[in-house]
Amino acid sequence: MTLFWLSFGFGLVTTSVLAVAAIGLSLQFGITNYVNFAYGDFMALGAYFTYVLNNEVFHLNIWVALALAALLMGGFGVLINRLLLGPFARRFHSTHYVLIVTFGLSLVMLNVIYSIWGADVRFYALPFGVAHHVGPLLLTTNQLIVMGIAVALLVAVHTTLKTTRLGKSMRAMSDNGTLAMTSGIDTKRITTITWFLSGALSGVAGAVLGIGEGNLTPAAGELFLFVIFAAVILGGIGSIYGAMAGAVVVGMSTEISAAFINPAYKLDIAFVVLILTLLIRPNGLIARPGTT
Amino acid sequence: MTYYIFTLVFFLFDYFILAMGLNIQYGSTGILNFAYIGFVAVGAYVTGVAAMPANVTGEHYILGLGLPFPLNTLLGGVAAMGLAGLVALITLRRLRTDYLAIVLISLSLVFYDFCNNDVSLFNGADGLYNVPEPLTRALGLSSNGFIIFFACLTGVVSLLMWLVMSRIMRAPLGRTFRAVRDDHVTAAALGKDTFRMQLKSMLIGSFFAGIGGGLLIQFGGSFNPTAWLPGETFVVFAVLIVGGAGNNMGMFVGALLVETLLVHLPAFLPDIPGHPGLIEYFDLALVGLVLMVMLWFRPQGIVPERVRRTPSFGVSEKPEHEAGRLDRTTALAAALGAVEPAAGAEEGR
Amino acid sequence: MSITDTSNPAAGTTLSAALRCSGLTKAFQGVHAVNGAEFSIPTGQITALIGPNGAGKTTVVNILSGAMKSDSGQIFIGETETTGWPSHRVARHGLLRTFQLSRELGGLTVLENLLTAAPNQAGDSLFNVLTRPGLIRRQERENAQRALELLEVYGLYRHRDTPARELSGGQKKLLEISRAVMGSPSILLLDEPMAGVNPALIDVLGNYILELKRDGVTVLMIEHNLGVVERICDYVIVLAEGRTLATGRLSDLRQNTEVVKAYLGEVMDASAAN
Numbered sequence: 037m038t039l040f041w042l043s044f045g046f047g048l049v050t051t052s053v054l055a056v057a058a059i060g061l062s063l064q065f066g067i068t069n070y071v072n073f074a075y076g077d078f079m080a081l082g083a084y085f086t087y088v089l090n091n092e093v094f095h096l097n098i099w100v101a102l103a104l105a106a107l108l109m110g111g112f113g114v115l116i117n118r119l120l121l122g123p124f125a126r127r128f129h130s131t132h133y134v135l136i137v138t139f140g141l142s143l144v145m146l147n148v149i150y151s152i153w154g155a156d157v158r159f160y161a162l163p164f165g166v167a168h169h170v171g172p173l174l175l176t177t178n179q180l181i182v183m184g185i186a187v188a189l190l191v192a193v194h195t196t197l198k199t200t201r202l203g204k205s206m207r208a209m210s211d212n213g214t215l216a217m218t219s220g221i222d223t224k225r226i227t228t229i230t231w232f233l234s235g236a237l238s239g240v241a242g243a244v245l246g247i248g249e250g251n252l253t254p255a256a257g258e259l260f261l262f263v264i265f266a267a268v269i270l271g272g273i274g275s276i277y278g279a280m281a282g283a284v285v286v287g288m289s290t291e292i293s294a295a296f297i298n299p300a301y302k303l304d305i306a307f308v309v310l311i312l313t314l315l316i317r318p319n320g321l322i323a324r325p326g327t328t
Numbered sequence: 329m330t331y332y333i334f335t336l337v338f339f340l341f342d343y344f345i346l347a348m349g350l351n352i353q354y355g356s357t358g359i360l361n362f363a364y365i366g367f368v369a370v371g372a373y374v375t376g377v378a379a380m381p382a383n384v385t386g387e388h389y390i391l392g393l394g395l396p397f398p399l400n401t402l403l404g405g406v407a408a409m410g411l412a413g414l415v416a417l418i419t420l421r422r423l424r425t426d427y428l429a430i431v432l433i434s435l436s437l438v439f440y441d442f443c444n445n446d447v448s449l450f451n452g453a454d455g456l457y458n459v460p461e462p463l464t465r466a467l468g469l470s471s472n473g474f475i476i477f478f479a480c481l482t483g484v485v486s487l488l489m490w491l492v493m494s495r496i497m498r499a500p501l502g503r504t505f506r507a508v509r510d511d512h513v514t515a516a517a518l519g520k521d522t523f524r525m526q527l528k529s530m531l532i533g534s535f536f537a538g539i540g541g542g543l544l545i546q547f548g549g550s551f552n553p554t555a556w557l558p559g560e561t562f563v564v565f566a567v568l569i570v571g572g573a574g575n576n577m578g579m580f581v582g583a584l585l586v587e588t589l590l591v592h593l594p595a596f597l598p599d600i601p602g603h604p605g606l607i608e609y610f611d612l613a614l615v616g617l618v619l620m621v622m623l624w625f626r627p628q629g630i631v632p633e634r635v636r637r638t639p640s641f642g643v644s645e646k647p648e649h650e651a652g653r654l655d656r657t658t659a660l661a662a663a664l665g666a667v668e669p670a671a672g673a674e675e676g677r
Numbered sequence: 678m679s680i681t682d683t684s685n686p687a688a689g690t691t692l693s694a695a696l697r698c699s700g701l702t703k704a705f706q707g708v709h710a711v712n713g714a715e716f717s718i719p720t721g722q723i724t725a726l727i728g729p730n731g732a733g734k735t736t737v738v739n740i741l742s743g744a745m746k747s748d749s750g751q752i753f754i755g756e757t758e759t760t761g762w763p764s765h766r767v768a769r770h771g772l773l774r775t776f777q778l779s780r781e782l783g784g785l786t787v788l789e790n791l792l793t794a795a796p797n798q799a800g801d802s803l804f805n806v807l808t809r810p811g812l813i814r815r816q817e818r819e820n821a822q823r824a825l826e827l828l829e830v831y832g833l834y835r836h837r838d839t840p841a842r843e844l845s846g847g848q849k850k851l852l853e854i855s856r857a858v859m860g861s862p863s864i865l866l867l868d869e870p871m872a873g874v875n876p877a878l879i880d881v882l883g884n885y886i887l888e889l890k891r892d893g894v895t896v897l898m899i900e901h902n903l904g905v906v907e908r909i910c911d912y913v914i915v916l917a918e919g920r921t922l923a924t925g926r927l928s929d930l931r932q933n934t935e936v937v938k939a940y941l942g943e944v945m946d947a948s949a950a951n
Contacts, residue, residue, distance in 0.1 A: 499800045
């Protein structure tokens with residue numbers, strides 16, 4: 037078992053978290069055309085909802101708690117869009133306003149989380165994990181489940197987008213909102229569903245981030261945000277498949293780099309990837325048609 | 329009591345300076361600088377290490393020049409400008425608004441992470457402390473006396489910087505910044521190098537950020553990463569938006585209402601037993617809420633951007649009846665009454 | 678395809694070329710909007726750029742003014758090659774343009790819109806702002822004087838202190854042209870100056886353009902209305918599918934060939950439909 041393979045294993049876990057988060061953010065961006073700077077705090081809220089269901093009330097099994105928290109976060113996403121972001125985006129022609137509002141929402145959410153749960157580090161009640169040998173890798177049951185959840189969600193999102201009417205409508209709206217509306221797609225309904233999905237994905241991502249890291253803190257989501265941005269921009273902003281590819285590159289490179297540099301800086305590698313992408317290929321690996 | 333009041337006075341003037349810097353970047357030029365607090369931090373740290381002697385036991389940091397005020401603070405301002413120039417060169421030329429905001433907020437997070445972890449640069453998570461209080465020994469000030477003195481000194485500095493900023497904003501340069509903000513394609517078509525203009529605006533604003541940061545570290549004598557979490561940028565945005573983007577006096581009003589009354593006054597309240605920090609959390613959440621409410625109900629702020637009228641350009645106006653003297657002008661004015669707005673014909677190509 | 682020799686300035690005249698371009702191409706996602714356009718614009722004359730929708734007229738103007746980079750081809754302003762220059766450099770070299778849909782600097786007043794266009798402003802330099810306030814004040818006063826005179830001519834004087842976003846569509850059109858004139862252009866590119874304009878205003882605008890010619894400005898204008906072209910333009914460049922189809926006087930082109938006749942007929946229909 038070399039250090040490299042150990043890092044590789046961590047890389048797979050980070051990639052899983054990142055892929056779920058990046059797809060959620062990309063779905064949102066595809067529909068709204070602005071970036072939600074509170075997304076990291078959406079993740080944190082999902083992580084704490086999971087924590088409450090897992091440790092404080094009901095004492096549910098972690099995976100059941102995670103699923104319920106994801107549903108709650110889906111509803112939360114819909115509410116935020118209905119009551120706050122949607123009205124701002126419609127009212128102001130310039131995206132500056134809504135970007136500032138998402139930034140403000142981030143401040144509100146972070147401090148509400150601090151107010152309720154405090155700054156202390158918290159831990160999930162996880163079932164005792166057994167380590168398994170998978171090829172050269174050594175992974176715990178929980179890590180394997182995290183990866184399983186990520187793969188299942190990716191396949192589910194892929195299938196929805198490619199085969200269902202809903203998915204086709206979502207892709208059409210993402211490509212051209214006005215055109216989609218004039219061609220009879222119920223854009224309001226699709227917007228709501230998309231916010232539900234992305235909210236739920238952010239909740240899952242937040243919880244699995246906590247599981248992967250072994251603990252949760254209110255600011256964890258916010259500090260993870262730029263890693264998500266790196267993955268999303270590397271993949272081409274708004275492109276779902278690009279987000280998946282970006283997550284793999286960023287997730288693996290941050291963790292594997294930890295074998296060679298001070299692990300405290302491993303996430304900063306994501307920033308290097310982000311800057312290099314913007315310098316070399318600003319539209320990302322997979323550029324969306326029509327947005328260049 | 330004196331201590332509290334002059335602490336509030338200090339923060340009023342310091343955030344006035346900070347808000348003016350962000351105002352030229354965002355209010356005038358439209359650059360959504362979500363990394364603003366990072367430039368403040370650079371100014372603070374560099375001022376700190378410029379002011380501190382070469383060796384202080386228990387602290388690790390670069391430089392240690394032992395420079396007196398105001399040289400250390402100026403160095404802090406210049407350092408913030410330097411970072412801004414670097415960032416602008418990499419990002420401004422190629423990025424649209426939201427990409428730029430993403431890169432800047434990421435930069436802020438990474439820079440934060442780096443300063444928090446790397447001990448050799450600015451003493452890591454502990455930050456710098458025992459930063460010399462400027463002129464204390466020369467003037468023989470008590471610690472309360474220093475607070476009063478430094479709050480007033482910051483007031484004088486902010487007045488000077490306000491004069492400079494007003495001149496910039498009233499000059500053709502300020503107008504060109506606003507032209508770039510309103511429509512950079514048109515500004516370029518009129519011969520303005522929009523990249524250079526944005527670069528200039530970033531440099532000027534970051535200098536203000538650096539000076540404000542330099543004053544901050546000297547006032548408190550210490551500065552560490554908890555003082556500049558990326559969310560702090562948002563407080564400066566709140567000052568700007570509540571006050572009124574594009575107007576310098578608005579920055580003063582915003583600093584008074586948001587920074588002094590909303591952020592700092594409650595900080596003097598005693599902690600609720602068993603809930604350390606709860607008041608601060610509520611308070612910051614409130615800042616976020618106030619900003620959203622303000623953006624919705626009064627997006628132009630309390631003191632809106634001023635419209636500059638003709639006489640302020642040093643020319644005299646003609647009386648209205650004489651203005652319409654030329655025949656074709658009146659004919660035209662009549663025709664204009666019936667003019668339709670340009671219909672949305674094919675655009676772009 | 679070309680009916681007259683396009684390498685000569687405006688079909689056989691001996692006037693020098695203020696602006697010439699050759700072999701311009703530009704593709705958007707594989708569609709060739711401009712495909713080898715080439716022409717010269719005679720100095721001090723008014724030239725019309727006509728052609729059906731999708732002929733690439735606006736793209737050509739965008740390329741000439743530096744707002745877009747062509748995929749290939751060359752551009753000369755006078756003897757200076759300006760291929761690939763950014764907008765602001767082209768503008769400082771004396772070529773200014775207007776936009777098909779007016780683009781006002783909305784937060785600036787009408788007067789400030791014009792002042793922004795004034796060339797060679799000392800006050801755009803931070804150093805001058807901080808050290809030479811007297812010079813800047815004098816320049817501002819002179820520029821404001823000139824801007825007010827222009828506003829009077831263009832009938833916008835009484836709106837001088839109005840934020841530009843509050844103007845009506847026709848007023849924005851006038852602002853756009855007067856602002857470009859404020860930039861003291863030697864060449865002015867007008868992208869459909871008459872589009873969406875009340876018929877009463879068309880004659881007035883036409884007179885303004887003729888006046889610019891009298892002042893020695895070279896004008897290239899995209900125009901659908903052949904009546905306007907006939908009245909004020911000296912030469913015509915016909916663009917179709919991104920290529921130069923013909924150049925010359927409108928009367929010559931009318932008589933020349935059946936092809937052109939049919940083609941101009943189409944343009945006429947289009948302008949009638951507008």
